[in-house]
Amino acid sequence: MGFLENQMKKVETLFAKGKPLAKLYPVYEALDTFLLTPGTKTQRAPYIRDAIDLKRVMISVVVALFPCIVMGIYNTGYQIQMASAAEHSWATAFGQGLQKVLPIILVSYAAGGFWEVLFAVVRKHEINEGFLVTGILYALVLPPTIPLWQVAVGISFGVVIGKEIFGGTGMNVLNPALTARAFVFFAYPAQMSGDAVFVAVDGFTRATPLAVAAAAQRGTSAVAALHQAGYTFQDIFLGFIPGSIGETSTLACLIGLAFLLITRVASWRIVAGCFLGLTAMSSVFYFLHGAGTLALFSLPPHWHIALGGFAFGAIFMATDPVSSSATDLGCWIYGVMIGLLVVLIRVVNPAYPEGVMLAILFMNIFAPLIDHFVVRRNIRRRITRAAAK
Amino acid sequence: MGTFTLRKGRNIRIKGAARKEIVQLPLPKQIGIQPSDFKGLKLRPVVKIGDRVKVGSPLLEDKIRPGIRIASPASGTVAAINRGEKRALLSVVVETDGKQEQEAFEKIPGLPSHLSREDVIRILLHGNLWPVIRQRPFSKVADPHDTPKSIFIHAMNTEPLAPDLDVILEGQQPAFQVGLHILKKLTDGELHLCTSGEAKSKTLTQASGVQKHSFSGPHPAGNVSTHIHWVDPISKGDIVWYIEAADVLRVARLFLEGVHVSNRIVAVTGEGAQGHHCYANTVIGAPVRSLLGGHIPSGMRCLSGSVLAGKDVSEEGFVRFYDAQVTIIPEGGKREFLGWLSPGINKYSFSRLFVSSFLRESERSLDSDKHGSDRAIVLNGIYDSLVPLDIMTYFLVRAVLAKDIEEAEALGILECDGEDFALCSFACPSKTDIGSIIDDGLALIDKDE
Numbered sequence: 138m139g140f141l142e143n144q145m146k147k148v149e150t151l152f153a154k155g156k157p158l159a160k161l162y163p164v165y166e167a168l169d170t171f172l173l174t175p176g177t178k179t180q181r182a183p184y185i186r187d188a189i190d191l192k193r194v195m196i197s198v199v200v201a202l203f204p205c206i207v208m209g210i211y212n213t214g215y216q217i218q219m220a221s222a223a224e225h226s227w228a229t230a231f232g233q234g235l236q237k238v239l240p241i242i243l244v245s246y247a248a249g250g251f252w253e254v255l256f257a258v259v260r261k262h263e264i265n266e267g268f269l270v271t272g273i274l275y276a277l278v279l280p281p282t283i284p285l286w287q288v289a290v291g292i293s294f295g296v297v298i299g300k301e302i303f304g305g306t307g308m309n310v311l312n313p314a315l316t317a318r319a320f321v322f323f324a325y326p327a328q329m330s331g332d333a334v335f336v337a338v339d340g341f342t343r344a345t346p347l348a349v350a351a352a353a354q355r356g357t358s359a360v361a362a363l364h365q366a367g368y369t370f371q372d373i374f375l376g377f378i379p380g381s382i383g384e385t386s387t388l389a390c391l392i393g394l395a396f397l398l399i400t401r402v403a404s405w406r407i408v409a410g411c412f413l414g415l416t417a418m419s420s421v422f423y424f425l426h427g428a429g430t431l432a433l434f435s436l437p438p439h440w441h442i443a444l445g446g447f448a449f450g451a452i453f454m455a456t457d458p459v460s461s462s463a464t465d466l467g468c469w470i471y472g473v474m475i476g477l478l479v480v481l482i483r484v485v486n487p488a489y490p491e492g493v494m495l496a497i498l499f500m501n502i503f504a505p506l507i508d509h510f511v512v513r514r515n516i517r518r519r520i521t522r523a524a525a526k
Numbered sequence: 527m528g529t530f531t532l533r534k535g536r537n538i539r540i541k542g543a544a545r546k547e548i549v550q551l552p553l554p555k556q557i558g559i560q561p562s563d564f565k566g567l568k569l570r571p572v573v574k575i576g577d578r579v580k581v582g583s584p585l586l587e588d589k590i591r592p593g594i595r596i597a598s599p600a601s602g603t604v605a606a607i608n609r610g611e612k613r614a615l616l617s618v619v620v621e622t623d624g625k626q627e628q629e630a631f632e633k634i635p636g637l638p639s640h641l642s643r644e645d646v647i648r649i650l651l652h653g654n655l656w657p658v659i660r661q662r663p664f665s666k667v668a669d670p671h672d673t674p675k676s677i678f679i680h681a682m683n684t685e686p687l688a689p690d691l692d693v694i695l696e697g698q699q700p701a702f703q704v705g706l707h708i709l710k711k712l713t714d715g716e717l718h719l720c721t722s723g724e725a726k727s728k729t730l731t732q733a734s735g736v737q738k739h740s741f742s743g744p745h746p747a748g749n750v751s752t753h754i755h756w757v758d759p760i761s762k763g764d765i766v767w768y769i770e771a772a773d774v775l776r777v778a779r780l781f782l783e784g785v786h787v788s789n790r791i792v793a794v795t796g797e798g799a800q801g802h803h804c805y806a807n808t809v810i811g812a813p814v815r816s817l818l819g820g821h822i823p824s825g826m827r828c829l830s831g832s833v834l835a836g837k838d839v840s841e842e843g844f845v846r847f848y849d850a851q852v853t854i855i856p857e858g859g860k861r862e863f864l865g866w867l868s869p870g871i872n873k874y875s876f877s878r879l880f881v882s883s884f885l886r887e888s889e890r891s892l893d894s895d896k897h898g899s900d901r902a903i904v905l906n907g908i909y910d911s912l913v914p915l916d917i918m919t920y921f922l923v924r925a926v927l928a929k930d931i932e933e934a935e936a937l938g939i940l941e942c943d944g945e946d947f948a949l950c951s952f953a954c955p956s957k958t959d960i961g962s963i964i965d966d967g968l969a970l971i972d973k974d975e
Contacts, residue, residue, distance in 0.1 A: 142861055170899060174865035177896045178858050181962055183834040183948045184827060185540070185855065188873035188880060189955045190898025192866040194905060197879050263899055307902025307956075400878045404907055463906045463920050512921050516936045519916075523761035 145169050163257040167264040194402060195266040201396040202273055202453065204389035209382040210234035213281045213337060216379055220338040237281045237337045238382055241288050245276040248289035252296040256305065265306040267459075271295065274314035274453060277383025278446060278494070280334040283321070287328060291321035311501045312460045315494055322494070335379035343379050347445050347483065347490040353432035360440065362432060374443045384449035387442065394452045403456040406465060410472015411451035415441055417473075418480035433484040447479055450493035460501040464511040471507055475500050529723065530756050532743030534914040536876060536949055538686045540833065541889045542803060542853070544793040546693050549804045553624055554816035557600045557809055558617045558844035559585055564657055566666025566972075567594060571618055577604045582629035582786025584654050585618045594667065596847075597654035599788030599810040601627040617844065620811075633784035638708060646711045653780040657847070658773035659712075662754055662766045663940040664972045674767040676715035676758045679706070681730055681771035682722035682741060684748030685832035689793035689850050691721070693805050694772055695729040702729045702771075705778035706736050709769065720753040730771075745834070747914065751946045755915045762935055772850060792817060792845055796833075797891055798826035798854030811844050814852055822854065827894045829853045834948035858895025876908075876953045901956035909960065912949040917942060919950055923960055926967030931974065934967050943968070 152158045152165040170192075179186060211227075214234030218225050249272045257264045275292050295317025300309040322329045332342040344352065346368045353362035363373075372378055376386020384390070397403035419438040426434035442448065455461060455475050462471040475496045482492025489495065561569040569586040572595070573579060579602065584595035598620055605621040631653045634641065641649075647670045650656045659668040668674070681691050695702060710717045716737045721730045723742030739757055741747045750768050760766050769777075776787045790810045794802045794817045802818045814828045815821070822828060822841045829836035830846040833853050837846060845852055862868065870880030874890045877883065909919035917938050925933035944965035951960045 141863065171864075171866075173861040173863060174897070175899050176859045176861035177899070178894045179896050180838075181959055182831075182836060182945075183952045183961070184829055184836065184838065184894050185538070185833045185892040185952065186896050186898070186957065187877065187953045187955075188870060188875040188897045189877045189953070190866070190957065191901045191904060191955050192898070193879050194877075194955050196866055263901075265901065267904065305902065307904050402877075402879070402905075458905050458907060464918065465907075465910070468907075508921070512918055512937070515916065515918050515938075519761070519936065519938055522759060 142173060145172065160258055163262070163264050164254060170263075192266045195269045197400055197402055198270045198397070198453070199273060201393040201400075201402070202270075202277065202383070204392040205277060205383040205386065205449065205453075206273070208376050208386040208389040209277055209384075210238045212376055212378075212385055213237050213382060215377060216281075216336045217338050220336045220341040220343070234281075238276075240285055241279060241281070241283065241382070242273060242276040244285045244288045245292050246272040249275070249292040249296045252293055252301065256301045260305070262305070267306040268296070271300075271314045271317075275317045278314070278318050278381045278449070279321070280329065280380075281337040281382055282334045283328055287321055287325050290324075291317040294320040307459055309459055310505070311498055312454055312457045315454055315498055315501075318494055319498060335381070345379055345445075345490075346373055350433050350436055350444075351431075351483075351487060351490040355431055356428040357432050357435075359432040359434075359436040363440075370440065370443065373440070381446060384446035387448040390448035390452050394448075397452065397456070403452070404458070404461070404468050406468035407456050407461055407472040408451055410469045410474075411447075411455055411476045411479075412442065414473035414476020415447065415451075415479055416476070418477045419484075422480065422484050431484065431487075436484075441480060441483070445483070445491045446493045450479075450497055451475065454493075455497050455500070460504065462504045462507050462511075464508050467504065467507040467511045471500050471504055474503070527737060528739045528757060530739065530741045530743075530747075531723070532741065532747045532752070532756075532914040534911055535684075535744035535746055536912060536953075537684070537744045538834070538874075538892075538952070539887060539889050540686050540797070540855075540892050542796040542799060542855075543687050544689065544795050544803045544805055546690060547804050548693065548791060548807050551806050551808045551812075551816065553600065553622055553626065553809065554812045556605065556619055556621055556813060557598075557811035558619045558813065559596055559598070559811050560617045560844060560846065561586060561596075561615045563847040564596065564667050565660075566664065567657070569596065569615060571607050571615065573604045573607075573618070575604050575607060578602070579604060579620060580627045580629045581788050582631065582654055585620070586615075588667075591669065591671075593651045593670065594656050595651075595654045596657060597629075597786050597788070601625050628785045631780060631784045631786065634781045637704065638781050641708070641711060643711050646708055649781060650777065653786055655776060655780050655786060658776065659767050659769050660848075662750065662760060662768065662943075664968055665750075665943045666972075668767050672765050674713050674715070674765050675760075676766055677709055677713045677717050678750060678753055678757070678766060678768040679709070679717070679719045679736070679771055679774060680750050680753070680768055681719055682725065682748040683850075684722075684745035685834055685851070686745070687793070687795035687851070687853060688748070688832055689791070689805065691730065691771055692725060692727040694791045694850065695727050695775075697729070698775055699729045699732065701775050701778040701782070703733060703735075704782060705774035705776075706733060708777055708781055709774065710735060712767065716758070718753070718757050720757070722748065743914065745949065746946055749943075749946055751941060751943050752914055755941055760941055762940060770848060770850070790845070791850060793851045794818070794854075795851060796829070796853035796855045798823055798828075798856060799852070808845075810847060814839060814843050814845060814854075815841060817845070817852055818854070825857045827855050827857050829855070833892070834952065835945040856891070856893040858893035858897075860895070876912075877955070896957055898955065898957050900958075903954070903956050903958055905955050908953055908955075909947075909950040912953060913946060915941065915946065919947065919960065922967075923958075923963050926963050926970075929970065931967075931971055935971065939964065939967055939971070 214230035299313035299316030350359040478496035568589040579598040586596040588594040600622040602622040606619040608616040719736040873880040944961035947960040
C-alpha cells in the first residue's frame with residue numbers, strides 16, 4: 138500500500154495547518170481512514186487493542202440492512218407494476234424501484250452528510266461513521282413518493298436537532314433517523330401518510346393493511362377485512378404490500394436480525410423485549426375482542442408482528458445503543474414497553490394507525506430514567522453491603 | 527475459605543509464553559529505581575551521584591512520611607539521578623560493582639511469634655522493605671499508621687502470558703510460611719491468601735494460618751480488586767492492604783536473616799523476546815535489555831508487566847518495582863487498504879465481526895496497533911461482560927467524566943483500579959481508555975481527601 142499511502146500524504150499537505158483547505162481537514166481524514174486503516178499505535182495500557190472499530194460496527198449494520206434495501210427497491214417497483222397493471226418481470230420491477238429509491242437514498246446521504254461535515258469542521262472533530270446508518274435507516278422508512286426536498290429537510294432536522302445539538306454521535310437522546318421521520322411525518326402529513334403515498338404511481342390509491350384494519354367496522358374481524366382488501370398473511374410477511382420503502386418485508390428484517398444477533402451488534406434483549414411486549418399486549422386485546430370492540434382488537438399477534446414497521450423498528454431502530462437503555466435489565470423493560478406501546482397506539486388510537494415510530498421515540502426519552510432506577514439498585518446493594526458489616 | 531468460579535472476563539492468548547524454567551542471569555551493570563512505581567509517595571533522593579550504596583541502603587525517601595524509604599537492589603555507586611520536566615524525579619540509577627554487599631539489619635531467628643504489630647512495622651520500615659505493602663483503595667503504598675481491616679496475599683496472575691506463581695514459589699514453603707506469620711500481625715482482621723484454582727505448589731496449597739481462597743475463570747480473575755471484591759469488599763472508609771506473594775518471601779528473609787533480598791524472578795514473554803523466553807532470576811530494577819541478552823530487535827515495544835496492565839518503559843527502561851514480567855511485542859502502525867471491508871481472517875477481536883471470530887481460537891500475534899480512531903462511546907453494552915465485579919462500568923465512566931465524585935463512589939470506584947478495566951479498553955470499538963478514565967477518577971478522589 139506504499140503508493141496509496143504516499144499519494145495520501147501528498148494530498149494531506151493541502152489540508153495542513155495554514156493551507157487554504159485546513160478547515161476541511163476532517164473531510165481529508167475521513168477519506169484517508171476510509172481508504173487505509175489509521176495505523177495509529179497505542180500510547181497507554183492496554184498496549185494491544187481489539188481489531189474492531191466504529192467503522193466496522195456501522196458498516197455491519199448497513200450490511201444487515203441489505204435484505205431490506207434490496208427488498209424495498211424490488212417491492213417499490215413491484216407495486217408500480219401492480220398498480221399500472223403492467224406486465225410483471227423481476228428485472229423491470231427492480232429497475233423501476235431503483236429509479237424511485239436511489240434518489241431518496243442519495244439525497245438522504247448528501248443532505249445529512251453535509252451537516253455531519255459542517256459540524257465536524259466547526260467542532261474540529263473527526264467525521265463520525267454513525268451517519269452511514271442514520272442516512273440509510275431514514276431513507277428506508279419514507280414512502281417512495283416523497284418529494285426529494287422533503288427528504289433533505291427531514292434528515293437535516295434529524296441530524297441537527299436530533300443529534301448534533303446534543304453534542305453529536307454518542308450524546309443524542311433520540312434516535313436521529315426516527316427524529317427525522319417524525320419531523321416530516323408531522324410537518325408534511327399529506328406526503329407522509331394516507332392511501333396515496335405508498336405506491337409510486339400518480340393518482341393511484343390503495344389503503345395500507347393497517348389502514349384497512351383500522352377502518353374495518355366495529356365488531357368485525359380485522360383479518361377478514363384484510364383478506365377482503367386483497368392482503369394475505371404471506372404477502373404481508375414477505376413484504377409485497379404498499380408501505381414505506383424498506384419496512385414492508387418482515388422476512389427481510391428477520392434476515393437482518395439474524396446477522397445482527399450472530400455478530401452480536403444489536404442487543405438481543407431489546408429485540409426479544411419488543412416481540413414479547415407486542416405479543417403480550419396484542420394477545421390481551423385479542424382475548425378481549427367482541428361485538429362492540431374495534432376491529433383491530435381481533436387482530437392476532439402474528440399479524441401484528443408482520444404488519445407495519447414493527448419488525449423494522451424493533452430490529453433496527455429500537456436497538457440503537459445510544460438512544461436505548463444501557464443496562465441489561467433496562468433493555469428488557471425498554472423493549473417490552475415499546476412492544477406494548479406499539480399495540481396500544483395501533484389499536485386504541487385511531488388517529489395513528491401506525492405506532493412504531495412514536496413508541497420508540499417515547500421510550501428513547503424514558504430510557505435514561507429506566508437506567509437511573511437500575512443504577513440506583515446497584516448503589517443500594519452496595520449501601521446494604523456496607524451496613525451489613 | 528472460598529472457591530470462586532468467575533465467568534465474566536476473557537483470556538487473550540498471545541504468542542510468546544515463558545518456558546517454565548528459572549534461569550540465573552548475571553547481575554546487570556546498572557539498575558534503576560523509578561519513583562513513579564510508588565503511588566502515593568512523594569520521593570526525594572537521599573543519595574548523591576558518586577555515593578556508594580549496599581543492597582538495602584536507602585536511595586529515596588518519602589517527604590511526607592520520612593520513615594518510608596526505597597532500598598537499593600544492588601551494591602555499587604550512584605551513577606545518575608534523572609529528572610524530567612519541572613525537576614520531577616524520573617529514576618535513580620546505580621552502577622553495580624558485582625559484589626552485592628549487604629546492609630545488615632536486625633535479625634529475628636526462628637518463628638517471630640513474640641513480635642508485636644509495632645515491632646513488625648518498625649523492622650519493615652527499618653529494613654527499607656515497607657513499600658512492598660500496598661493498600662486499596664488507590665493502589666498506593668500503605669501508610670504504617672493505618673490499621674487495615676484485612677490483608678490480601680496476591681498469589682495468582684491471569685494477565686496475558688503472566689508468570690506462574692507455582693514456578694516462582696516452588697520450594698519456598700518454610701520462608702513463605704514465616705512471612706505469613708509476620709504479616710498476620712499487621713491486622714486484627716483476616717489474612718487472605720488468594721490463589722489460582724489450579725495452583726499446585728506446596729508453598730501455596732499447604733500454607734497455614736491464613737484464609738485460603740481459590741479463584742478460577744478468565745482474566746481478570748487474578749486481579750487484586752477481584753479478590754477483594756469477592757472475599758472482603760471495601761466501602762468508603764475501609765482500608766485493605768495487599769502484597770505480592772513473591773514479596774512475602776522477602777519479608778520473611780528480612781526477619782530471619784537480617785538481609786534485604788533484592789532478587790526477583792521475572793517472566794520474559796512476548797513475541798519479541800524470541801530466544802529468551804524463561805523465568806529470569808535477576809534483581810529488582812533490572813534493565814529490560816539485560817533480560818534479552820543485551821539486544822532488543824528493532825521495531826519492538828518493551829513493556830514492564832503485561833500487554834494489558836504493563837507500562838511502556840522503552841528499550842532503555844527498567845523493570846518496574848512490582849512487576850514480575852516483561853512483554854516484548856512488535857510495533858503496529860501498518861496501514862491496510864480498505865481495512866473496514868476485509869473479512870479479517872487474521873484479525874483478533876472479542877466481537878464477532880470478523881471471520882476469525884468463527885474460527886478456532888489459537889495463539890495470536892498481536893502488535894501495538896490501535897486498529898481504529900477515537901470516537902464517542904456508542905456500544906455501551908460490551909463492558910459489563912468483561913468485568914467480574916458488581917460494577918456498572920459505563921455509568922461509572924460517565925460519573926468520572928462528569929467529575930461527579932459522589933456518584934462515582936456510590937458506583938464503587940473505590941473497589942477498582944484502572945487495570946480491572948483493561949479488557950474494556952481493549953474491546954471498546956470507540957477506543958476509549960476506560961482504565962485511564964477510572965485511574966483519573968481515583969486520583970481525583972485521592973487528591974480531594
